[in-house]
Amino acid sequence: MTSATSSEFVLTRPATAPLDPPPVYSRLRDEEPITRVSIWEGRLSAWLVTHWEDARAVLGNPAFSSDTSRSGFPTFIEDSRPAPRGFFANYDPPVHTTMRRTLTREFMVKKIDALRPAITDITRELLDEMTGEKGPVDFVERFALPLPSLVICELLGVPYEDHDFFQSHSKVFVDLQSTGEQFTASWEALNSYLLQLLTAKRSKPGDDVLTRLGEHVDTGAVSERDAADLAAFLLFAGHETTANMIALGTITLLQHPDQIPYLLAGPAEAANAVEELLRYLAIVHGGLRRYALEDVRIGDVTIRAGEGVIVPLHVANRDPEAFADPDRLDLGRANARQHVTFGYGIHQCLGQPLARAELQIVLPELFRRLPDLRIDVPLEDITFKQSTTVYGVHELPVTW
Numbered sequence: 001m002t003s004a005t006s007s008e009f010v011l012t013r014p015a016t017a018p019l020d021p022p023p024v025y026s027r028l029r030d031e032e033p034i035t036r037v038s039i040w041e042g043r044l045s046a047w048l049v050t051h052w053e054d055a056r057a058v059l060g061n062p063a064f065s066s067d068t069s070r071s072g073f074p075t076f077i078e079d080s081r082p083a084p085r086g087f088f089a090n091y092d093p094p095v096h097t098t099m100r101r102t103l104t105r106e107f108m109v110k111k112i113d114a115l116r117p118a119i120t121d122i123t124r125e126l127l128d129e130m131t132g133e134k135g136p137v138d139f140v141e142r143f144a145l146p147l148p149s150l151v152i153c154e155l156l157g158v159p160y161e162d163h164d165f166f167q168s169h170s171k172v173f174v175d176l177q178s179t180g181e182q183f184t185a186s187w188e189a190l191n192s193y194l195l196q197l198l199t200a201k202r203s204k205p206g207d208d209v210l211t212r213l214g215e216h217v218d219t220g221a222v223s224e225r226d227a228a229d230l231a232a233f234l235l236f237a238g239h240e241t242t243a244n245m246i247a248l249g250t251i252t253l254l255q256h257p258d259q260i261p262y263l264l265a266g267p268a269e270a271a272n273a274v275e276e277l278l279r280y281l282a283i284v285h286g287g288l289r290r291y292a293l294e295d296v297r298i299g300d301v302t303i304r305a306g307e308g309v310i311v312p313l314h315v316a317n318r319d320p321e322a323f324a325d326p327d328r329l330d331l332g333r334a335n336a337r338q339h340v341t342f343g344y345g346i347h348q349c350l351g352q353p354l355a356r357a358e359l360q361i362v363l364p365e366l367f368r369r370l371p372d373l374r375i376d377v378p379l380e381d382i383t384f385k386q387s388t389t390v391y392g393v394h395e396l397p398v399t400w
């Protein structure tokens, strides 16, 4: 393939190398780093930006809008409906600024660091429960999914007993087969659920984000509806992403057992190992989507006002100009933290201190506790999530 002018944007990762980006993009990055691809079965085309430096140039430039309600915005599905304001990743300033500001303090590194003992306890309890059984067990169901769900419930003040409800609705948001109608129905269900919890917190406040969101409603900073949507967004973003990262990170480490001692060498090594796993896997792999508000020159190309842009983070993270020998996992890589897995610019992931803390605790605890952990089936028998915007596995049978 020399030109992608008429080619469809491909999400599917290769069955023979499921942890790598589709090979077509490595070739494009070398031959035609900014190129046109089509989406919506050919009904819209957008620019695909594959170099790390160009990815940052797009994501860091306010001339590229995140407002998915603009006509011609390259949304994941054609039938997409305007997102609620609480889903502020899909808004530009000033709405984005107002919404994000309401939550900034909740995710400050110091605040998240105070949660580390609770995260460690949750990790150990889940491992106790899992190892109390004779394997094989499904690692996703027993560990990777409950862990970040329990943590985000604790942080928000949401009862974990309701996890089936919020996990199933969250899945709708990442599934590319979902229709706009299903998306809206799930959003409404989560909004009403969180509105009820917000109301309950008014009479029985706790030390949690929902209680503080209620206070923001009282000061007039946000409406009650926005507060419930913000909580829904956090509940979804707070578990779906990290759960996939725990499962895929575990698979990746089991594929590179010689590097596990580095992960276990100490907190600084574990932190670097997590950055490299984030770089290597870049689970938000549907490409960040943007829309040019004015003509902008990126690399050798002028992107015109009104044109859409797709930034595939997993491809940018494998750019040899940014990372030496990029397809090699190297937990000790000096510049691993330069990855764009959490995005870049004003929308850079708000929850990244939490995701980092969870992964830095969970992965070493897991491999220290279960040195003989192994996947119970050949890798080719594992079903990877190929039609979701967040990459992962549906199930992962393990023994130890």
Ligand code: HEM
Binding pocket: 066, 088, 089, 090, 100, 152, 233, 234, 237, 238, 239, 241, 242, 245, 283, 284, 288, 289, 341, 342, 343, 344, 346, 347, 348, 349, 350, 351, 352, 354, 355
């Ligand atoms: C490994 C785990 C995670 C990954 C890879 C990830 C990735 C991302 C990416 C790429 C963006 C940027 C979207 C854009 O620019 O359009 C983002 C935004 C966001 N993430 Fe995460 N995320 C993770 C975990 C979390 C967690 C644990 C939370 C919250 C509890 C969270 C909350 C958010 C929020 C609120 C935004 C919107 C920020 C904004 O638009 O200003 N994320 N995330």
